[in-house]
Amino acid sequence: MEKHRCMICAKPGAFQGGICDLCKAKVRGEALQEQQQVKKDADRSLHKEGTAGESKHRG
Ligand SMILES: [Zn+2]
Numbered sequence: 001m002e003k004h005r006c007m008i009c010a011k012p013g014a015f016q017g018g019i020c021d022l023c024k025a026k027v028r029g030e031a032l033q034e035q036q037q038v039k040k041d042a043d044r045s046l047h048k049e050g051t052a053g054e055s056k057h058r059g
Pocket of ligand 1: 006007008009010011019020021022023024
């Protein structure tokens with residue numbers, strides 16, 4: 001019984017974790033982007049606090 005297929009692109013074959021190397025790399029890349037997005041968001045919130053304090057001077 002060879003029912004191994006990539007669960008993303010359905011390419012036949014035995015893959016670790018059920019995902020072929022290509023899709024694995026893709027998924028990993030997307031996960032990386034997500035991490036960067038989180039970092040960016042954290043950065044932005046920091047900036048927000050900074051500008052909030054500055055807006056007081058603008059008055
Ligand atoms: Zn695949």
